[in-house]
Amino acid sequence: MAFWLAVAAFLILAGFWRQSVKHASLPEDQISRADHWADESTCVACHVQAETFWSTGHARTLQSASAADSLDRLRELSQPGLKILLPEPPAQASGNEEPSAPLAIDQSTSPPRAVRLDWCFGSGAHACTWTGLLPDSWGMTDLLEFRWSWYRQTEGFDLTPGQPSPPGPGYFQHLGMLFDQPKARHCFACHASVVPATGGRIASEAIHPGVTCQRCHGHLADHVASDGADVPKSLKNLSREESVRRCAQCHRSADEQKLEDIRPDHAELVRFQPVGLAQSACFQNSPDMTCMTCHNPHLPLSAQDSRGIWQCLQCHNPDEAAQTHCRAGRTEDCLSCHMPQVPLKAPLTFTDHWIRLPDQKRTAP
Amino acid sequence: MTRSVRASSARRQDPATIPPFRPASHPWLQTWLLAFLLILGRCREDWFGSVVVIEPPLNCLLTPAWAWSIPAGQLLPETGLRLPVWLFAALAAVVLSGLATAVRHRLGSWTALVAVMGWAWGIVPSETCTAALVLLLVPLLRRKEAADSKGIALLTLWMLVCPLVSLSFGLLWPTGIAAFLLTVPREQRRQKFAWTAIALSVAALGAVIVAGQARGGFLAAGLRVWSGMFVPMLAFPEAGSFWNRPILDLAGQMCLLMFLLLCCRRAWNSSLPVRIGIVWLLAFCGLTSHQALWPATVAIVLLLPPQGGSAEWKSLPRLARIGIGAVALLLIAPSLPTAMLVLTGTPVPQRQVHPEEWPTSGHVMPMNLNRSQEWSSPSLRAKYRLLLNDRWDVFDSAYRSYFIACREVTDFQPHRRLLEDGSWGGYRRTFQDWQPELVEIDITALEQLRRFSLSTDFRLAGLDGGRVLFASTHDAAGQAVSAMAGQAVLQLEWPGMAGRGIPPNVIVAESARDHDRVAAALVAMRLPVAGLRVLRSGPRPENFPLQADGYLELAHRVRQQSGTVSLLDQGRALARIRGCSHDITMDPEIVLRWARSVAGLNEERLARELALGVKSRMAMRWLHPQIGAQVDELLEALSSLPACGPNAGGPDQGATEKKIRLLIAAGLPAEALAAISQQSEPYCSYYHMLATALLASADDTLASLQDLLAKEQIPAANLAEALFYLGCLANEIGDPETAAKAFLRCQELSPEHPFRPLRELYLQRILGN
DSSP, X not given: OHHHHHHHHHHHHHHHHHHHHHTOOOOOBGGXXXXXXXXXXXXXXXXXXXXXXXXXXXXXXXXXXXXXXXXXXXXXXXXXXXXXXXXOOGGGOOTTTSOSSOEEEETTSSSOEEEEOOEEESOSSSEEEEEEEEEOTTSOEEEEEEEEEEETTTTEEEEOTTOOSSOOSSTTTTTEEEEOHHHHHHHHHTTEEEOOEETTEEOGGGOEESSOHHHHHOOOHHHHHTTTOSOOOOGGGOOHHHHHHHHHHHHOOGGGSOGGGOSTTOGXXXXXXXXXXXXXXXXXXXSSOOXXXXXXXXXXXXXXXOSSSHHHHTTOOTTOTTSOOOTTOOOSOTHHHHSOEEEOSSSOEEEOOSOOOTTSOOOOO | OHHHHHHHHHHHOOGGGSOOSOOOHHHHHHHHHHHHHHHHHHTTTOTTSEEEEEOOOOOOTTOOTXXXXXXXXXXXXXXXXXXXXXXXXXXXXXXXXXXXXXXXHHHOHHHHHHHHHHHHHTOOGGGHHHHHHHHHXXXXXXXXXXXXXXXXXXXXXXXXXXXXXXXXXXXXXXXXXXXXXXXXXXXXXXXXXXXXXXXXXXXXXXXXXXXXXXXXXXXXXXXXXXXXXXXXXXXXXXXXXXXXXXXXXXXHHHHHHHHXXXXXXXXXXXXXXXXXXXXXXXXXXXXXXXXXXXXXXXXXGGGSOSOSSOSXXXXXXXXXXXXHHXXXXXXXXXXXXXXXXHHTXXXXXXXXXXXXXXXXXXXXXXXXXXXXXXXXSHHXXXXXXXXXXXXXXXXXXXXHHHHHHHHHHHTTOOSOOBBTTSOBOOSHHHHHHHXXXXXXXXXXXXXXXXXXXXXXSEEEEEEOSSEEEEEESSSHHHHHHHHHHHHHHHHHHSOOTTOOOOOTXXXXXXXXXXXXXXXXXXXXXXXXXXXXXXXXXXXXXXXXXXXXXXXXXXXXXXXXXXXXXXXXXXXXXXXXXXXXXXXXXXXXXXXXXXXXXXXXXXXXXXXXXHHHHHHXXXXXXXXXXXXXXXXXXXXXXXHTOOOOSOOXXXXXXXXXXXXXXXHHHTTOHHHHHHHHHTOOOXXXXXXXXXXXXXXXXXXXXXXXXXXXXXXXXSOHHHHHHHHHHHHHHXXXXXXXXXXXXXXXXXXXXXXXXXXXXXXXXXXXXXXXX
16 A cells, blocks of 8 residues: 555656656747736836837837727728728727728729728838738738838828739739738737737737837836836846847847848848948947937937937047048038938838948948 | 565575576577567668667767767767667567566566566667666676675676766666665675775766766766756657657557556565665656656666566466567568568668758758657768757757747747847847758647748758658758759649659658658648648548648638638538547647637637537646637637628528528538528539538549539539639649639639639649649
């Protein structure tokens, strides 16, 4: 009897041991879980930065397609053969007749083709692009990128970058392009703070839209619960490389680009600011220059002091004889020559972060 | 009471009374034959191939400078000691039957039989030397004066030899020393041999420390059997569970576990705490570490008390002998035809893809390290180098970053992303250093395959019954291989008019099991017709799950590309799912996947039934704890599923026709036929054919449809749809001519039919291939 009791205890112990080792798992993507997520509306009670943060592009970079701003813009969309069926405001909604999200209907075919628009990407500071989520045959999440985007520059709609013109073949040809689940996840990963995804399935209803406080500062439920006594790790102590890499998660990193793509005449590089910045002599010769030197992510771009010249004067002060000075003799508006606005194919313009002399080749497409 | 009597009896046993080690030739030969046949059955791939008995020095890219390799293997640095399978089986059978004889002396014939079956079936070729070393020590322990100076000298010599030929020396040393000390009569143990024991232990420990100082890997290798208990299953999926294994492997493991239990029982009865402690520690090691199970069961032989069964082999009942012999012969039977082919000089059918024949070379990244030994053949080593392998004592610290890279490349996450512990994910930067040319994924890891197949950095290079290989697209050699594989799978998916054959060494499946696996992998990689064509075994119930996956993929493809429902594909998928959803042996993960997929087809009711079916299996909650949460998540999503997307009924159809179409699309052939039987509309014969097709073979359905078309019994309103289905069926059975004609006629008849986008794609592929 004692033997069998010992065997039973032994087997249970071995089972627990194996289970505990089994669950030694790998660290997940930071945005994959909402554990310890704090209600961000409470941040403003203690942090002055939170007063302005919610008007930044980062905070508003993703919203539901049924949000008021999104619906207002979709109302303006007018393309031949395309109809947008908007949901009724909640007060007027009745029955199941009306869609719960905007429907884009291609009426140029018979029968008409339709797709539901679930999310609106972009804050509207530059552009907005709508997407719809579709399950594939394994329940994984595919993404339809709507063919038409709204651009601030023209205050109107135009083709979404990357969409073929004329439209390609397939059911969605006039509605947009269908992407597989990795692309869907990539899109949300840079426009949301929590994107629960298991085995390629994105839990759309659990997404926390926007690049908000806790995307950079970590999940802060303990900080809030302890009235600030539990202090999160400060980002001020990050090394220069680490600091730039945080931004480069979405804005791209130079060391992950193909070498042949990093060349002065490659205009598309302006979309990837850290890549250009890393090529700049200013960055290479500075011991502590980071994205934060010019940008304050807690302020909207228009309120940032990023277009001033004080940053440039740190090393190019005309009053310091030992420093390198502007050949053109300018003492203000450095950016118009050294970091010009570069237009791309779509009605979009990017600031070139490859800080260089104006005569170095910059070719617009 | 009984236990104490037995214990005292064990203590009184004088080693001198134990009969000398003299195996009776006849039973020994029987044991040898049994072990030989079982080992041959185990190595069923190729008896004339070779296995590594002593591994060559580690040659992986990430091998640290301090890594320890078996010195004997360094004598043959390129290949290690390799033996033909038949010779290995013969020699290993000698060792195992010798060990069985030792077991028989101590635990009896039946236990010896269990042990030899477990050892032979679960043999690890590179551990054969470990078994041989144990066998060498057995006679020493049986000497009359085992612990005299000669005995100590022989034990020391044995200890010196251990690390030269075996990586399990860390297991052999303490077991050997303990066994040696246990041979000394109790009254003499303290007086005469306490110092010897201490001296030997200190010498062994000193040797370890000195060697460890000189080369850290020696210490790690010495502890590898013990550190195996801490290796996460992530690195070795087969180590995860005894249950998720082929039935024959499971039988072998069960034999070993039973043997361990019997040894524990015997040690327990000896009432000697040292013996009980060490035996149970070895058993714990074997139970918690898949890799340590075999060497632990071998080493435990040394610790068995010298008493128990009779000295002579008990003759097994005739029926038992016949049964065991029949099982052994059955195991080797599948390999006999191949052996005959080799012996007669006839070319043997290819069983695996041979990457050594591809123009690629460079680093290989196996995602399942259990497969890393397959890359050790000289021809593969000449062209390929693993990033790392299953030597966890060497690579333990590298596994974390390795498996993060594996996950990131599976998820197609090339760029850096912050992980929850503050480290960085993303694989591009890591791969710039590692430069993997081939990635190997287990063919049974279907979800991984599905996700990985979307990578643009790696493309399919070849697949067989065991693995799928992907080649890097960043160099010309990889591109050439993946272009050839791409051509092969596209040829299967859309058999072309040009009639190009499938290039060799791309898709290799020899047995029925391999065909099933390759078919499942192709379906998972979004090549449903290719998968169904590899399967091509008709609507046998045992293939329903695979066929359901294929038709589900097709149904989603049609729905997504044409915005309408394919009655044929959706109906066939759902009918098969209904057919096997109540089978309790179905993997709950597959049923849950079906539920998700069916929900995407707007068949909410069936999806709910499937999800609830998974939830109701109580055993599942223990075996698959994570599934419960996923089922709840799905059920919640189903309750808020928006009514969006097409259904089977169209605006031009009447209520009855719409109902019939909905029943067919829902995979309910009996209900559909009942509804049709009450009608006398012209469409009845068409829908009757479709309802009958739900559980029929593609060939039969094609013939029925062709018959209906020939007799002009299909109403004009359904003709374009019927022609589209005809084209799809012809494509499925590999008749491009009929397929092209059907699609062209459909195009002519209804240029703007909802199936147009897909029809154009199919036509383009069929005419282009």
